[in-house]
């Protein structure tokens with residue numbers, strides 16, 4: 001039986017165009033981009049061109065884009081590198097609904113003596129702006145916020161957040177790993193200082209990320225060594241993956257409108273079918289119109305999300321309960337706890353995240369099977 005993949009928030013497959021664009025750099029064009037000969041120089045040119053085209057697509061300057069190995073590396077670098085470059089300020093603010101790449105980085109800094117505070121979020125996961133304003137002070141260095149939440153799909157109002165943060169003269173970092181190629185935005189309009197991205201959420205390979213850093217801000221390196229990435233991140237560049245993430249970004253932005261329309265229609269279909277069949281469920285996070293396209297976190301009363309997802313997996317539907325990194329934990333996820341999901345529902349959560357490769361026929365098959373299973377157990 002062929003499985004249907006409904007877990008695009010965990011990762012996506014490499015697209016054909018991305019694979020083709022990377023192929024030459026595994027074999028014939030294998031030169032080290034720092035080598036000053038006919039194998040190296042063309043690869044330096046590829047990196048430079050990719051950086052320019054990515055900066056144009058994201059609307060920033062080329063010196064503001066750095067290639068990294070992952071979203072996790074970008075987040076670690078943004079937070080630790082800023083803390084290290086501005087040692088006089090010791091306070092950092094974030095939320096309890098961040099990815100562990102942020103939360104564990106902040107735990108690390110807290111153990112080093114930093115003062116970390118967490119701004120409240122409401123029942124849908126939106127940042128409490130008044131609370132944020134009250135937490136900011138002259139000693140606050142950085143605010144780090146997850147732009148689009150991987151577990152509950154909440155898309156933050158970055159303009160409102162940035163307005164408050166900038167009044168207090170602080171840096172703002174966004175974890176935009178789930179946002180890029182999922183919702184439209186331009187760095188020029190966001191007024192933020194640092195943004196982390198990861199390629200494998202939009203059909204580039206796993207193991208390549210980007211960090212945007214405002215040109216005028218300092219950052220200390222996380223990885224010391226050679227002078228790659230303007231001397232800010234050492235290590236021989238992964239030319240194939242750099243080319244891959246550029247291609248994936250171009251493709252993703254090209255399809256963005258279709259992506260939003262089609263995936264929102266899939267989400268609406270599932271919600272309407274559950275309602276029509278009188279299924280007792282909650283949608284964790286905001287309504288379809290203000291959440292990530294094709295992203296559903298559904299909670300069923302008195303059921304176990306692991307059981308439901310296991311059953312669906314047995315019938316050929318690959319999905320998860322929460323984030324892939326948390327999926328082995330038996331505790332309800334930190335994100336669901338932070339938005340206070342009702343205790344009768346919290347354990348019965350599954351996460352479905354559609355992609356452009358899914359068809360409406362697949363969505364219908366999945367929804368029928370879900371409803372059939374739920375009717376059996378209730």
Ligand SMILES: Cc1ncc(COP(=O)(O)O)c(C=O)c1O
Nearest residue numbers: 070071072099101150177178198
């Ligand atoms: C919101 C968010 N931030 C950060 C990460 C980490 O990215 P990577 O897997 O590239 O390290 C993920 C991946 O699941 C994510 O969903």
